[in-house]
Amino acid sequence: MDPRKAPAILLLGSGGLPVARRIQALYPQARVLGLAGRVEGADATYAEFGETLRGLYRDDRPIIALCAAGILIRSLAAQLAGKGAEPPVLAVAEDGSAVVPLLGGLGGVNRMAREIAAQLEVAPAITTSGELRFGTCLLEPPAGYALADIEQGKRFVSDLLGGESVRVEGEAPWLEAANLPLADQARRVIHVTAEQRVDARDELLIHPRVVAARIDGDADAAGVRQALATAGLASGALACLLAAPARMTDAALASCADELGVPLRFVVDETALPPLHQHLSGIRLYRAAQPLEVERIGRRRGRLTVVGLGPGAAEFMVPATRRALDEAEDLLGYETYIRMAGPFRPEQVLHCTDNREELQRARHAFELAASGRRVVVVSSGDPGVFAMAAAVLEALDDNRDPRWLQVELQVFPGVSAALATAAKAGAPLGHDFCLISLSDNLKPWEVIEQRLDHAGAADLAMAFYNPISRARPWQLARALEIVARHRRPETVVVLGRDIGRPAEALTLTSLGELRPEQVDMRTLVIIGSSLTRRIPRPDGQDWVYTPRWYR
Numbered sequence: 001m002d003p004r005k006a007p008a009i010l011l012l013g014s015g016g017l018p019v020a021r022r023i024q025a026l027y028p029q030a031r032v033l034g035l036a037g038r039v040e041g042a043d044a045t046y047a048e049f050g051e052t053l054r055g056l057y058r059d060d061r062p063i064i065a066l067c068a069a070g071i072l073i074r075s076l077a078a079q080l081a082g083k084g085a086e087p088p089v090l091a092v093a094e095d096g097s098a099v100v101p102l103l104g105g106l107g108g109v110n111r112m113a114r115e116i117a118a119q120l121e122v123a124p125a126i127t128t129s130g131e132l133r134f135g136t137c138l139l140e141p142p143a144g145y146a147l148a149d150i151e152q153g154k155r156f157v158s159d160l161l162g163g164e165s166v167r168v169e170g171e172a173p174w175l176e177a178a179n180l181p182l183a184d185q186a187r188r189v190i191h192v193t194a195e196q197r198v199d200a201r202d203e204l205l206i207h208p209r210v211v212a213a214r215i216d217g218d219a220d221a222a223g224v225r226q227a228l229a230t231a232g233l234a235s236g237a238l239a240c241l242l243a244a245p246a247r248m249t250d251a252a253l254a255s256c257a258d259e260l261g262v263p264l265r266f267v268v269d270e271t272a273l274p275p276l277h278q279h280l281s282g283i284r285l286y287r288a289a290q291p292l293e294v295e296r297i298g299r300r301r302g303r304l305t306v307v308g309l310g311p312g313a314a315e316f317m318v319p320a321t322r323r324a325l326d327e328a329e330d331l332l333g334y335e336t337y338i339r340m341a342g343p344f345r346p347e348q349v350l351h352c353t354d355n356r357e358e359l360q361r362a363r364h365a366f367e368l369a370a371s372g373r374r375v376v377v378v379s380s381g382d383p384g385v386f387a388m389a390a391a392v393l394e395a396l397d398d399n400r401d402p403r404w405l406q407v408e409l410q411v412f413p414g415v416s417a418a419l420a421t422a423a424k425a426g427a428p429l430g431h432d433f434c435l436i437s438l439s440d441n442l443k444p445w446e447v448i449e450q451r452l453d454h455a456g457a458a459d460l461a462m463a464f465y466n467p468i469s470r471a472r473p474w475q476l477a478r479a480l481e482i483v484a485r486h487r488r489p490e491t492v493v494v495l496g497r498d499i500g501r502p503a504e505a506l507t508l509t510s511l512g513e514l515r516p517e518q519v520d521m522r523t524l525v526i527i528g529s530s531l532t533r534r535i536p537r538p539d540g541q542d543w544v545y546t547p548r549w550y551r
């Protein structure tokens with residue numbers, strides 16, 4: 001299964017956990033999500049069922065919910081009117097006694113229902129007439145084959161349901177076990193062919209992906225389609241694009257492959273290719289007898305993604321990061337953060353390292369990515385805030401190895417500790433502010449003192465990262481002294497400890513009262529500006545905000 005489509009298994013109560021784990025055994029990349037406060041022992045928690053469900057649905061994720069079908073229908077109702085993603089959605093009884101495919105007929109929901117039902121040893125509640133009658137979804141050919149036209153396919157299936165018989169031309173091994181109304185003289189034909197054919201109402205056209213197109217000149221999708229057409233081949237028969245390794249960073253080539261919806265592979269050695277079919281200007285078409293195993297042809301461009309997990313809670317992680325984590329083959333980072341980002345599939349390689357070996361970790365990440373792997377480097381919060389993104393770029397800057405330069409490098413933002421803490425407290429960073437790391441591991445302490453002095457004079461609100469540690473015991477007290485030159489003792493101070501994690505604690509105090517003992521390395525310290533204020537909120541604690549004005 002496409003790892004981007006890892007199912008989410010949703011639980012409303014702990015009772016369903018054993019069944020959820022049995023389903024997860026079928027889809028090891030799936031995550032079990034439990035309602036916070038109600039479910040113990042899930043892989044992650046969520047706060048609100050409807051919102052979470054709609055988010056997953058929008059994100060095109062298969063959903064397996066252990067709850068009443070009605071709850072799912074009601075929660076998704078508003079979403080269904082719009083066009084857009086329609087991932088598989090299944091309701092499974094908490095005790096595993098019923099498996100009900102609800103939505104996502106073309107996304108393979110019935111196949112999932114059959115798999116899950118077999119695992120739970122019950123009968124799936126399949127209601128799709130075509131599937132019931134023929135024992136297979138004709139519109140969902142296996143990997144290596146592409147359906148030419150889904151709308152035409154739907155008409156074709158309804159003709160068969162209406163009593164038409166059918167014959168098969170070409171090789172369709174997966175249909176052998178199906179229960180089709182076959183007849184040698186049938187007007188309706190399932191054609192399995194790489195050749196281009198004119199769409200006809202009485203045909204179901206399926207293309208085996210047997211063609212690889214090597215691009216030597218300029219890349220554009222229209223040109224590739226044209227070349228296929230000239231060779232008499234259907235665009236659906238295209239399995240991949242090929243190019244020389246020197247073109248790994250060619251953006252036009254990558255977007256051409258995207259537009260055609262096929263992978264791009266880089267080949268040095270022509271011997272592994274299928275036979276040459278036709279050579280047109282700048283494009284060589286290779287054609288195999290069977291669907292191509294693209295993963296075996298040449299290699300792909302490696303990818304290095306630097307992500308930030310946010311402060312901790314899964315809801316505060318950006319979806320692109322979740323996807324990158326799911327797609328990763330290698331993950332590098334401080335062990336605590338890697339564990340926070342899991343669970344992972346057994347084949348995903350975790351390279352857990354000590355927090356201080358950042359440059360070495362970055363180099364290792366480049367080496368892996370340069371060999372064609374999908375690599376993710378994990379930070380907490382935002383990767384660009386006192387974290388791995390700068391180390392990764394520094395490694396690249398130091399060592400402009402041509403192989404490293406060919407890696408597809410991306411940095412995804414995350415919710416940094418200062419922003420997560422500020423949001424908990426209200427809006428202490430609601431006006432101009434600065435972020436300062438009090439760690440003098442990589443910068444001289446004098447620089448830090450100078451910055452604190454200037455930030456104090458500029459009346460900026462400040463967020464302190466790395467405020468204190470066993471190796472740096474005195475620095476925080478000294479920093480507070482410097483700030484106190486510019487701020488009154490009543491200046492509002494916010495301490496956020498383990499924000500977004502189970503042990504989360506938010507403390508409001510003042511510059512005069514703050515003691516370094518209240519702070520540790522898991523704390524983010526916000527010092528207000530001269531205007532930062534507290535206002536009461538109903539639960540007894542105060543809101544903190546810095547007004548947008550000076551008056």
Ligand code: SAH
Pocket residue numbers: 308311312379380381382383384385386387415416417418421464465466467496497498499500501520521522523524525
């Ligand atoms: N890249 C991270 C910061 C790494 S520096 C980010 O953007 O958040 C590590 C420091 O960040 C810690 O010493 C602490 O001051 C702060 N920090 C990180 N996560 C935190 C959390 N969940 N709660 C409070 N502070 C946190």
